Amino acid sequence: MTVALVTGVAGQDGSYLAERLVAEGAEVHGLVREGEHPEGLPREVGLCVGDLGDAEGLADLVRRTRPDEIYNLGGISSVAYSWQHPVETGAVSGLGAVALYDAAWRLQEDSGRTVRVLQASSAEIFGTPDRTPQDEGTTVRPSSPYGAAKAYAHQMAAVYRARGLGVSACVLYNHESPxxxxxxxxxxxxxxxxxxxxxxxxxxxxxxxxxxxDWGWAPDYVDAMVRAVRHPVADDFVVASGxxxxxxxxxxxxxxxxxxxxxxxxxxxxxxxxxxxxxxxQVGDPRRAREELGWGGTxxxxxxxxxxxxxxxxxxxx
Missing domain, CATH: 3.90.25.10 (UDP-galactose 4-epimerase, domain 1)
Structure with a gap:
């Protein structure tokens, strides 16, 4: 049985992802903040109280749950909020992601088995882009605290890939749902x-x-994240409508x-x-996701x- 750990499980993407993983028969653990009581999640999801800003707590959570797949969907979700709280944004959305990578790498080293990680990156890492549409080779030059935090997490995903951890980053463009x-x-x-x-x-x-x-349908983008984390070769993938x-x-x-x-x-x-x-x-070029993951919007x-x-x-x- 696949064991999955999902941060941001109470959010839009997290809830769709939890439903999918439970339907597949996975054992799902979801990270929630203190006092957060999400409604509508499958009852099979085991909720774990924690904070992406707590590196030691994240490491302990990974050691306890021993996941095969980690989906990092949590963090500061508002660009406007990030302008008002840039330090918190960096700690949660930037350093928090790296804490998860490091915990996953240590679990992989200690257990001798593969641990896969999905980082939910953002088109905001491109800021004012140097090309249109943007693809995986577009220069990373964020123009907001939110984008800068996501850019750090995005670039550290490549650092941990080089270290032997299967971290895939989906550069997600705007995706919506009710x-x-x-x-x-x-x-x-x-x-x-x-x-x-x-x-x-x-x-x-x-x-x-x-x-x-560039707007798309949220469940489609969740599908791209699952495909990316399970792809034989970890990589970056732009997920967009084009x-x-x-x-x-x-x-x-x-x-x-x-x-x-x-x-x-x-x-x-x-x-x-x-x-x-x-x-x-902001408009993305999803050709790599289409060609390598077999993904497409519906x-x-x-x-x-x-x-x-x-x-x-x-x-x-x-």
């Missing part, structure tokens, strides 16, 4: 579209409507799905929501947004 919390702009948009459709009025305050992102849309495009799709014709009457731009440094366009952009809006409309009728 499980996104409303602290993310995409879910903020779909929840507002649903509310305005129900009430017939209201406004939505956003930042840069021209920012362009298409770019603006925030305004996302807003238009959400309001259309909610049945609201003129979204511009309900949307205002608030400077408070504009990032200090906001990459104008849900189109409009359907992703539509599913989120329908979920938020349903919540308003409960």
């Amino acid at each position: 499980r996104r919390p409303e602290t993310f702009v995409t879910r903020k948009i779909t929840a507002a579209a649903a509310r305005i459709a129900r009430e017939g009025s209201g406004t939505l305050a956003l930042g840069n409507l021209d920012a362009r992102r 298409a770019t849309r603006s925030v305004a495009d996302f807003v238009a799709a959400a309001f259309a799905a909610a049945g609201v014709d003129d979204w511009s009457r309900h949307v205002t731009v608030d400077p408070r929501f504009v990032r200090p440094a906001d990459p104008a366009e 849900i189109a952009f409009d359907e992703i947004v539509g599913r989120m809006v329908r979920h938020d409309l349903a919540l308003l009728t409960v």
Whole structure:
């Protein structure tokens, strides 16, 4: 039986991953923070209280659970938060990942068996990219504390690969689902579209409507991570749709799905929501993931947004 350890198990990706692994018959351990009580996870998941900022605690957790696969999905999830808390972001999303690599390497050395690690990297490591679309060879030059922390973890994955640990890093572009919390702009948009459709009025305050992102379906991206960690050769893989849309495009799709014709009457731009440094366009080239992992997206952009809006409309009728 495969034993898996998942950090960030309470998040969007972690919950989809836990469901998949349990369905496969794996023994799943999930890291949660003190006081965190995630709902909806399979009852088979063993919850372990801990903190990615606690290197000794992580090492002890790896020794106790003895996982075959480690999925590091946890960490600071907000670029905006990282600007306000750069030290914490570095400790949790950067050093925390390396603590897991080191614990996995030591378990592998002590046990004599293979331990595989998946690092959930981010397109934010590219900052303002030197090429479009971005691929695995794009220069890493982050433009935010979040991106810098992820970049350190990403580059240390290669260091530990050279040391003999099978660490694969999936450079994940934006990926959404109804499980996104409303602290993310995409879910903020779909929840507002649903509310305005129900009430017939209201406004939505956003930042840069021209920012362009590459959006995909979260369960597809979880599938890519599983394929990557089990690939015979550990490597970096860009996981993206290969298409770019603006925030305004996302807003238009959400309001259309909610049945609201003129979204511009309900949307205002608030400077408070504009990032200090906001990459104008991020779009990934997923050819390596397609060719080596046999991976591909299954849900189109409009359907992703539509599913989120329908979920938020349903919540308003409960």
